[in-house]
Amino acid sequence: MESTGNLSEVRNTKNTSPNTNGTLILENENALLLKKLEQKERENAVLLSLSNSIASIRNKLDLFDVIDQKLKKLFDFDDFVICLINDDQATHSAFIYNQKEDFLKTAGIAPKASEKYTLDDGMCRAMISSEKPIVFNVEEVLTWADAPAWLEFWHNKGIKEMIGLKMTDRSACIGFFYLYTKNANSLSNIYFDLLQGISLQISIAISNILANEKIEQQLVEINEYKQKLEDEKSYLQEEIQHKYNHTEVIGQSQSLKSIFHLIDAVATTDSTVLIIGETGTGKELIARAVHNSSLRHNELMVKINCAAIPASLAESELFGHEKGSFTGATERRIGKFELAHNGTLFLDEIGELSLELQVKLLRALQEKEIERIGGKEVIKTNVRIVAATNRNLSKEVEKGNFRSDLYYRLNVFPISIPPLRDRLDDIPHLTAFFIERISMKTGRQVNAISKSALNKLMLYPWPGNIRELEHLIERSILLTSGNILKEIHLPKIDRNEAVNHTEEQKIKSIHENERDHILSILKRCKGKISGIGGAAEILNIPATTLNSKIKKFKIKREHILNK
Numbered sequence: 001m002e003s004t005g006n007l008s009e010v011r012n013t014k015n016t017s018p019n020t021n022g023t024l025i026l027e028n029e030n031a032l033l034l035k036k037l038e039q040k041e042r043e044n045a046v047l048l049s050l051s052n053s054i055a056s057i058r059n060k061l062d063l064f065d066v067i068d069q070k071l072k073k074l075f076d077f078d079d080f081v082i083c084l085i086n087d088d089q090a091t092h093s094a095f096i097y098n099q100k101e102d103f104l105k106t107a108g109i110a111p112k113a114s115e116k117y118t119l120d121d122g123m124c125r126a127m128i129s130s131e132k133p134i135v136f137n138v139e140e141v142l143t144w145a146d147a148p149a150w151l152e153f154w155h156n157k158g159i160k161e162m163i164g165l166k167m168t169d170r171s172a173c174i175g176f177f178y179l180y181t182k183n184a185n186s187l188s189n190i191y192f193d194l195l196q197g198i199s200l201q202i203s204i205a206i207s208n209i210l211a212n213e214k215i216e217q218q219l220v221e222i223n224e225y226k227q228k229l230e231d232e233k234s235y236l237q238e239e240i241q242h243k244y245n246h247t248e249v250i251g252q253s254q255s256l257k258s259i260f261h262l263i264d265a266v267a268t269t270d271s272t273v274l275i276i277g278e279t280g281t282g283k284e285l286i287a288r289a290v291h292n293s294s295l296r297h298n299e300l301m302v303k304i305n306c307a308a309i310p311a312s313l314a315e316s317e318l319f320g321h322e323k324g325s326f327t328g329a330t331e332r333r334i335g336k337f338e339l340a341h342n343g344t345l346f347l348d349e350i351g352e353l354s355l356e357l358q359v360k361l362l363r364a365l366q367e368k369e370i371e372r373i374g375g376k377e378v379i380k381t382n383v384r385i386v387a388a389t390n391r392n393l394s395k396e397v398e399k400g401n402f403r404s405d406l407y408y409r410l411n412v413f414p415i416s417i418p419p420l421r422d423r424l425d426d427i428p429h430l431t432a433f434f435i436e437r438i439s440m441k442t443g444r445q446v447n448a449i450s451k452s453a454l455n456k457l458m459l460y461p462w463p464g465n466i467r468e469l470e471h472l473i474e475r476s477i478l479l480t481s482g483n484i485l486k487e488i489h490l491p492k493i494d495r496n497e498a499v500n501h502t503e504e505q506k507i508k509s510i511h512e513n514e515r516d517h518i519l520s521i522l523k524r525c526k527g528k529i530s531g532i533g534g535a536a537e538i539l540n541i542p543a544t545t546l547n548s549k550i551k552k553f554k555i556k557r558e559h560i561l562n563k
């Protein structure tokens with residue numbers, strides 16, 4: 001250690017003193033003074049270097065190294081541990097300790113940050129009530145009834161003595177600082193003041209580390225949040241590009257009114273909704289209506305089409321993956337479940353989900369938590385499920401293609417959407433709606449449809465339902481030059497599929513043909529004779545004429561209802 005100017009002055013005095021009795025005493029006093037000065041100087045140097053190093057400490061490892069290197073110059077100790085009192089104020093846990101691999105290997109059950117120890121032991125109590133550091137003899141403490149549980153470990157490692165002192169922050173005890181030594185009586189109390197000064201500096205370093213850890217944690221959260229926002233943004237951009245910008249459900253048929261009633265009843269609950277209907281009947285539109293009328297309407301409704309994703313990617317699509325979790329996973333990606341957190345997850349074509357994924361989906365629904373592929377943490381999710389299918393799921397359960405437990409979990413509140421051919425009275429409203437929307441989109445001036453064209457629409461069986469109607473009107477508008485849609489370009493229906501063979505092969509009279517035609521229209525209109533979507537309108541005859549034909553052909557109610 002280097003000397004200061006003061007110290008060399010003391011040395012010079014010593015060398016020039018005369019050799020008499022009086023001067024001998026003076027010399028001894030000088031020597032003692034010199035020793036004390038040197039000691040003080042060493043302490044100051046260590047304190048100074050400690051406070052310099054502490055200013056740059058960022059994490060626990062830095063602090064461990066600083067204490068290990070700098071303090072060992074002053075004190076004869078083999079190990080040390082810093083414990084902090086936990087938030088519960090009843091326990092404490094190791095915070096800074098030797099984590100070097102060779103130490104952990106030889107140590108057996110080494111200190112662990114996750115382990116909590118009571119504050120109600122003899123050593124803690126003694127330290128909390130003392131303003132000074134305390135020297136503990138390990139063997140003696142082990143005989144106490146309230147010896148700490150962890151002391152046995154240090155005893156087994158050959159520790160004989162330890163100094164313990166409380167660490168404070170604005171006079172509140174925040175933890176303890178222990179120095180351990182294998183030599184008995186080596187920890188002299190002449191350093192106690194110094195040790196207290198050091199412990200104060202360490203407390204400051206710990207506050208900095210905790211503040212840093214908090215900032216780092218917040219940074220991680222901010223980054224995760226940022227990532228989530230980016231994911232949401234790109235998801236929404238994708239949706240806007242190829243999907244709805246309207247959520248209007250058009251139609252006034254009795255069946256649609258019943259569906260509106262069901263939506264009102266279920267929307268504000270968190271119940272799972274299962275929408276069943278043929279392709280193009282508006283299942284997604286209804287799902288959106290459920291979401292928009294729910295308390296989650298300000299959050300996302302995230303759609304996943306179970307039929308459109310390859311089985312190998314479906315799990316990642318639903319639950320996400322960590323970077324490097326499989327070949328091709330070059331970036332971390334959050335799944336649709338996480339994306340829909342606090343919102344609605346719309347599982348379209350749920351009947352197409354593989355049995356393997358059905359198990360995973362069921363678990364996610366039951367536990368309300370998911371794990372990303374390759375991820376270690378469990379992520380809590382709060383998601384409302386709306387599923388849709390064009391399959392008969394109970395039949396799929398019977399066939400073993402769909403798990404019954406998942407079916408029952410999904411089938412809490414089923415909504416069935418009838419095909420368009422079973423709600424003819426919606427056709428005029430839907431047609432008017434699509435004409436207006438498509439004319440606007442394409443810049444055409446079409447604003448109405450002729451009666452005969454509408455009749456053609458009423459007679460067509462609509463295997464593709466409303467989606468087919470929408471596309472057909474678009475095609476017809478593009479092919480029309482005036483502002484009334486007169487020509488409808490209906491696709492040719494495969495007669496083999498559409499009608500019963502035996503019926504067609506039988507040669508019928510004109511009379512029979514007329515009766516069959518009227519009966520089939522009446523069946524499609526469910527017996528409705530007059531008004532919008534009524535059989536008279538479709539047949540283009542007055543309702544009174546139709547009534548007299550019904551009488552003439554002896555068509556009874558049971559003929560109409562009998563499918």
Ligand SMILES: Nc1ncnc2c1ncn2[C@@H]1O[C@H](COP(=O)(O)OP(=O)(O)OP(=O)(O)O)[C@@H](O)[C@H]1O
Pocket residue numbers: 248249250251277278279280281282283284285286348390430466467470
């Ligand atoms: N009642 C309705 N009013 C207005 N538009 C509708 C209505 N029902 C369906 N549509 C329109 O028909 C098209 C098909 O609807 P949607 O995609 O919701 O059907 P889907 O049953 O989910 O079809 P898929 O089974 O093929 O997934 C969409 O463009 C939708 O806007």
